[in-house]
Amino acid sequence: MNFHKNHWLLFSVICFGFIGLSLIVGILPAIWVQNNSEPMPGAQPMTEIVQRGIDVYVAEGCVACHTQQVRPLEMDAVWGRPSAPGDYAYVTPSSWWAPYAPAVLGSERTGPDLTNVGARQSSDVWQYMHLYNPRSVVPDSVMPAYPWLFDRVTSVPSGKTAVPVPADFAPKDGSLVVPNEKGEALVAYLLSLKQPSLTAAPVTPEPEAAEPAPAGEPASAALPGVAAGPQAAAEQEASEAPATQEQPEAAPAPAATPEPAAPAAAEEPAAPVTAEEPTTPAPPAAEEATTPAAEEAPISWDEELGSATYTAHCAACHQATGQGIPNAFPPLADDPVVTADDPTEHVTTVLHGKQGSTINGVTYGAAMPPFAAQLSDEEIAAVVNHERTSWGNSAPLVTPADVAALRGGGQ
Ligand code: HEC
Numbered sequence: 001m002n003f004h005k006n007h008w009l010l011f012s013v014i015c016f017g018f019i020g021l022s023l024i025v026g027i028l029p030a031i032w033v034q035n036n037s038e039p040m041p042g043a044q045p046m047t048e049i050v051q052r053g054i055d056v057y058v059a060e061g062c063v064a065c066h067t068q069q070v071r072p073l074e075m076d077a078v079w080g081r082p083s084a085p086g087d088y089a090y091v092t093p094s095s096w097w098a099p100y101a102p103a104v105l106g107s108e109r110t111g112p113d114l115t116n117v118g119a120r121q122s123s124d125v126w127q128y129m130h131l132y133n134p135r136s137v138v139p140d141s142v143m144p145a146y147p148w149l150f151d152r153v154t155s156v157p158s159g160k161t162a163v164p165v166p167a168d169f170a171p172k173d174g175s176l177v178v179p180n181e182k183g184e185a186l187v188a189y190l191l192s193l194k195q196p197s198l199t200a201a202p203v204t205p206e207p208e209a210a211e212p213a214p215a216g217e218p219a220s221a222a223l224p225g226v227a228a229g230p231q232a233a234a235e236q237e238a239s240e241a242p243a244t245q246e247q248p249e250a251a252p253a254p255a256a257t258p259e260p261a262a263p264a265a266a267e268e269p270a271a272p273v274t275a276e277e278p279t280t281p282a283p284p285a286a287e288e289a290t291t292p293a294a295e296e297a298p299i300s301w302d303e304e305l306g307s308a309t310y311t312a313h314c315a316a317c318h319q320a321t322g323q324g325i326p327n328a329f330p331p332l333a334d335d336p337v338v339t340a341d342d343p344t345e346h347v348t349t350v351l352h353g354k355q356g357s358t359i360n361g362v363t364y365g366a367a368m369p370p371f372a373a374q375l376s377d378e379e380i381a382a383v384v385n386h387e388r389t390s391w392g393n394s395a396p397l398v399t400p401a402d403v404a405a406l407r408g409g410g411q
């Protein structure tokens with residue numbers, strides 16, 4: 001009985017050792033996480049059409065270019081808060097012969113992370129145009145077109161709306177484009193991708209991180225490992241973390257500390273990316289400048305913030321040129337609201353959205369999304385001023401205080 005003489009013994013120890021370690025280190029923890037992650041507070045269960053949308057998403061290979069996982073890294077802050085296991089609790093196996101959840105996390109970012117795309121781009125009309133041909137809304141896009149998610153029809157079936165595809169991209173035979181079942185399911189899925197926000201309350205929440213610690217089952221030992229992954233990474237970011245192996249042991253207590261630290265650490269340096277940094281210094285400066293001199297002094301505003309906000313939140317529809325897309329999204333160059341002396345309607349439109357207006361004789365089927373929840377007063381003032389001074393427009397400017405005054409009051 002010794003390894004040098006009995007090759008079967010040698011073989012089986014290695015073989016079963018390998019299988020056993022794989023089970024303990026990889027497979028059981030993964031099953032445990034899949035079966036024991038509670039959905040995030042405030043997360044909505046998937047509707048039936050969203051479930052079908054996930055299947056289309058996987059079948060079309062969107063995951064080859066898009067991730068759905070926000071890492072606790074500075075560079076990921078633009079995509080939302082760091083993802084947690086509970087974010088995927090509703091992503092469940094779609095059939096008995098594939099007993100694992102569909103792989104939506106992805107590992108390749110040729111295109112943007114889609115974790116929060118439903119909040120970022122909430123317009124179904126935009127999503128349809130983009131899927132029919134990405135170049136119709138993003139001129140330089142390298143994303144493939146998915147025309148087979150649409151039907152070409154001569155008259156629009158009841159209950160459907162034709163996609164306002166720009167002439168250059170529309171079918172040459174003059175037929176209309178409507179989404180088919182797969183297209184509708186995929187867009188329903190994309191619009192459902194919204195990160196439920198975690199309440200910023202310091203101590204009580206984090207059921208995800210707190211729960212596994214007390215449990216003492218063998219498999220649960222792995223969860224602190226899972227949880228410690230992002231934490232350890234975040235800590236390494238913030239400071240030189242000590243040996244990461246000690247992390248799991250210490251998980252129960254520090255779990256509370258690194259968690260709040262991670263977003264904080266991610267947000268502060270991330271400011272240049274999201275253009276939040278300029279906003280903080282800007283308001284005092286702007287107020288100091290405007291308050292004493294009142295009407296006479298010209299309003300000073302952050303032009304960089306204005307154009308960055310426009311690029312990030314408005315250009316997808318109104319385009320970098322301010323020309324919009326004919327019959328889909330109105331031009332803002334020479335627009336009556338944008339060039340009006342009274343900026344009230346301009347600001348309330350950006351705050352609360354708008355739908356169904358007839359602008360210069362064209363009635364738009366798409367809605368203008370509300371931005372009150374996404375953008376600060378400084379950002380809205382800057383983007384409004386950007387529009388009021390770009391593309392040949394020259395209209396009176398607004399201050400963050402003007403925006404704050406209109407924010408509460410609804411339309
Ligand atoms: C070859 C890589 C590739 C594939 C495959 C791909 N995309 Fe994209 N996607 C991109 C790129 C690049 C962008 C950024 C440019 C743009 O907006 O078109 C993008 C942008 C997007 C956006 C807009 C994101 C945002 O933040 O504005 C959505 C939504 C999207 N893709 C969904 C999909 C879906 C759904 C599929 C599968 C049907 C898919 N993509 C397949 C590369 C890809």
Ligand code: HEC
Nearest residue numbers: 123313314317329337350354355356357359364366367368
């Ligand atoms: C999903 C596409 C979309 C995005 C993104 C978008 N808009 Fe709009 N916007 C529209 C549509 C569609 C309308 C027309 C609404 C209507 O018919 O009432 C509109 C209308 C407007 C109007 C009013 C024009 C008028 O004459 O009534 C302004 C001003 C405006 N948008 C500014 C913005 C700003 C600023 C942003 C970014 C913070 C933005 N939009 C982002 C689609 C969009």
